[in-house]
Amino acid sequence: MSVVSWREESELGTWTQLVWRPSPLAGLVESISLFEGKLRRRRERYYPTGELDLIVQFDASSEPYRIVEGQPAAPFPPLSLAGLIVAPVVVEAPVATSRVLGVRLRPAGAFSLFGVPLRALTGNTLDLHDVIGSEARRLGERLEEAGTDEARLRLMGRWIADRLAGRPRTDPCVAYAVSEIERAGGRVPIADILGRLGASPKRFTRLFEEQVGVKPKLFSRIVRFRELAGALRAGADSLRHTALAHGYYDQSHMNAEFREFAGMSPGQFLAATPFPESLSLAD
Missing domain, CATH: 1.10.10.60 (Homeodomain-like)
Structure with a gap:
């Protein structure tokens, strides 16, 4: 497992980030990353890239990330799935230090992983429980219990690989x-x-x-x-x-x-x- 790690200290904020690009999932998963830190520039503008995001916020009950422009203003659920965006979206980070695990998914990976028509996700951010039911809660609990951040990346990679096994692939x-x-x-x-x-x-x-x-x-x-x-x-x-x-x-x-x-x-x-x-x- 080759994980790239770096620390950022700038006018944008102070944080550490781990990024893993699992080669067995190439073409389906762009990256799995874990961010821990605090942003000084709290508003972040995203533009369409042709990819989807699975997002897990740890300790989100205290102060979650929020969508403030481009979609209805609302907090992100602790476990969420963001579909393709076709217009800019602005997200506001919490004031306090936060920890977020993100999976950047290619459409083929998202279609196989969740088995739902992706057009229903486009321009929307959904609670992962509404997509895969109680499995979302179990995934969140396992990630919380993992001993290290690298273990969380590995756990997420295994969860994706196991869930993809035997599922329909893109036409x-x-x-x-x-x-x-x-x-x-x-x-x-x-x-x-x-x-x-x-x-x-x-x-x-x-x-x-x-x-x-x-x-x-x-x-x-x-x-x-x-x-x-x-x-x-x-x-x-x-x-x-x-x-x-x-x-x-x-x-x-x-x-x-x-x-x-x-x-x-x-x-x-x-x-x-x-x-x-x-x-x-x-x-």
């Missing part, structure tokens, strides 16, 4: 389409993929939305925007050249995507402070 046509969209950075025409598959557009779109959470064209846009945001954060060339390189008609087209997905202009995005090892921004 091969959907899995191929997702792979091609990801490979091309969201810049492959869906009609081309349908042509290769010989699939009925109506049936394929319905199946894709059920097993991924959004329709193919929107998923492609989200993947393209995620790639664009990553390139800009890495110090890409001019906005115009970056827009064209990522398949936008022009800079105005890119600006419109920024307003829809991030709730800000590209310039505001570049001026914002990113959280380290994260696709979120201090708000």
Whole structure:
């Protein structure tokens, strides 16, 4: 088990974080992480990335994380499942020190893990008890009782692997389409993929939305925007050249995507402070 650990002390706050990317779950689970610390910049802005999140808050009864923008304002349940987002969401952290375990799930992993149509989760954050019943309580208790944080990561990895065993996987046509969209950075025409598959557009779109959470064209846009945001954060060339390189008609087209997905202009995005090892921004 190769766990990456680091400590952050900056204007954003002070915390330690463990991150594990289990290779046996590659393609299904992006990462399993554990955060412990306190944020000074308590509001965190998330934009669509094409992934889902399973979140476990320890000691959440005292002060939970809260959604404050982008979805109905509400506290996160102690164990929650956040579906794909298609618009920016702002989350506010507790004032006090907090401990949170998070699992970043690819759509294929979430579909197999929970066995529910992912379109029902899109744009929503649900109590995990409403998705898997009493198993959520047992999982929470086992995580609380684990002796160390690394043990909690391992326990979560085993729980996911055990639950996935023998469960239905993503339809091969959907899995191929997702792979091609990801490979091309969201810049492959869906009609081309349908042509290769010989699939009925109506049936394929319905199946894709059920097993991924959004329709193919929107998923492609989200993947393209995620790639664009990553390139800009890495110090890409001019906005115009970056827009064209990522398949936008022009800079105005890119600006419109920024307003829809991030709730800000590209310039505001570049001026914002990113959280380290994260696709979120201090708000």
